[in-house]
Amino acid sequence: MTKYLISFPAEAMVATGEQLVAAGIDSRAVIEEAKAAGIYVFAGGINEPVAPVLVAEDGSVSGEIYPGSRLTGGFAVLELPSREEAVTWAAKLAQACRCAQELREFMYDPAS
Template identity: 70%
Template sequence: MTLPGSQRTFRGMTKYLISFPSEAMVLSEAEFQSAVVESHAVIEEAKAAGVYVFGGGIDETVDPVLVSVDGTVSAEIYPGGHLTGGFTVLELPTREDAVEWARKIAASCRCAQELREFMYDPAS
């Protein structure tokens, strides 16, 4: 959106992807249950703060497929394209805020998190 009387474009907040592959989470059953409770608490905190967009875990029991431009469905996916684990998308004002939320999620999940920034898209 362009602000009236100026050439400056207002982007608003940025969306960040915080994620981890399932193999990064090596926990005992008791540790896993604690991680579930603690990670859900962090998500509730993000919702209360108004920064939560969506998140969840990839259902690894359902095989991914590749859908081509003509609609053909294939079991062959892009090389290196196998996505596992969990993810959270947050909308935040700064990268520093994103790093802090990634730290909270890492602590609750007991594994390091990858942080990626979505490119700005005025249509989203």
């Protein structure tokens, strides 16, 4: 099976107040459904108040990250048998989160 990244940037979610609370409840329900279906790998949200850093080969740390690599929002990694099923799960998360989701496929890696 293939792993898929389903995600959205923070600025895509425009829900506020009660809508935001409902989106949290609904998205957690979809994640629980994915766990029950045996397709859940990992999910979470980026802790945006903690600044990202760039770590070099020698272990030195810089506050400057790659241009255009700003990552925000939330994501889920699911392992599914087809892209069509990945689209179905992305739609479930889009409905729960009240915003469209980006869908990306991980390249196959026999060691993972």
